[in-house]
Amino acid sequence: MGLFEIKLRFPCRRAWRKTRSQKPATASIKTLHMNIEIRNRHGEKLDYAFHPSGNESAHLVVIGHGVTANKDRPFITALALGLAAAGIPTLRFSYSGNGASEGQFTESTISKEIEDLGIVLDAVAGKIVTYIGHSMGGAVGVLRASRDERIRHLVSLGGMVHTKDFARREFGEVTPNAGFMWDKPDCPLSQTFVDDMAKVDSVLSLAGKIQVPWLLIHGDVDDVVPVAESREMIAKANPALAKLIELPGVDHVFSDEGMAGMSRAVSAWLMPFVFTR
Numbered sequence: 001m002g003l004f005e006i007k008l009r010f011p012c013r014r015a016w017r018k019t020r021s022q023k024p025a026t027a028s029i030k031t032l033h034m035n036i037e038i039r040n041r042h043g044e045k046l047d048y049a050f051h052p053s054g055n056e057s058a059h060l061v062v063i064g065h066g067v068t069a070n071k072d073r074p075f076i077t078a079l080a081l082g083l084a085a086a087g088i089p090t091l092r093f094s095y096s097g098n099g100a101s102e103g104q105f106t107e108s109t110i111s112k113e114i115e116d117l118g119i120v121l122d123a124v125a126g127k128i129v130t131y132i133g134h135s136m137g138g139a140v141g142v143l144r145a146s147r148d149e150r151i152r153h154l155v156s157l158g159g160m161v162h163t164k165d166f167a168r169r170e171f172g173e174v175t176p177n178a179g180f181m182w183d184k185p186d187c188p189l190s191q192t193f194v195d196d197m198a199k200v201d202s203v204l205s206l207a208g209k210i211q212v213p214w215l216l217i218h219g220d221v222d223d224v225v226p227v228a229e230s231r232e233m234i235a236k237a238n239p240a241l242a243k244l245i246e247l248p249g250v251d252h253v254f255s256d257e258g259m260a261g262m263s264r265a266v267s268a269w270l271m272p273f274v275f276t277r
Contacts, residue, residue: 044102048093051084060127063092066135068187070099075254109196113140146209154214161229167197207236214242219250
């Protein structure tokens with residue numbers, strides 16, 4: 001099955017629901033497996049799934065997805081389940097406007113997702129957080145971690161670096177506010193998205209500002225975000241903190257054997273930080 005066919009399986013969202021204007025809710029991670037609402041500053045409820053580890057760990061992994069995706073992509077779910085089984089509680093969530101989270105997809109931008117991630121960090125206050133971001137979610141992680149010390153470890157999976165170039169390369173022939181991302185009718189390309197991608201432009205200059213342990217994982221046949229982008233980042237990053245793992249023959253969504261290889265790499269890197277006393 002080709003990469004394009006795989007993408008079509010994951011709509012941008014399940015349904016759009018009217019949002020209510022109210023203050024974001026916060027809660028201890030001990031209660032997050034219950035019906036606790038997390039809302040962003042626009043009052044939009046963020047859909048999440050919490051995977052407890054069976055112990056009272058001080059650590060928590062938070063996983064954010066990429067463009068046109070949501071928290072339920074198979075490799076995201078598999079990674080969360082694997083980490084929880086290894087003793088690391090994990091929360092995966094959908095950014096506003098995606099999956100079952102409230103909001104409009106046309107308003108989904110990197111800038112808004114940085115804010116959403118901040119709200120999630122508010123909700124899990126007191127935990128030692130590792131943020132794992134895929135694709136555009138990787139760019140969100142770099143931008144947030146470069147200025148938010150609550151992210152104690154960072155993982156970028158096929159992380160997007162040059163956002164303006166990405167939008168031009170993937171959607172340059174699509175008319176904003178008229179066409180769709182990758183011909184997905186549930187994923188309209190908005191001018192708001194295009195403008196924000198151009199405003200961010202690139203996160204390469206922030207590589208040296210990441211002052212926490214940082215793992216970059218990239219498939220070497222990724223045709224959505226080229227592995228060359230992670231190579232650029234690692235060249236600019238602090239060599240004492242950052243590590244790049246390239247997975248041979250693996251695509252952007254970690255298909256087939258790539259899923260297990262990625263999960264093993266994340267777990268092996270993260271475990272010493274979690275279980276070293």
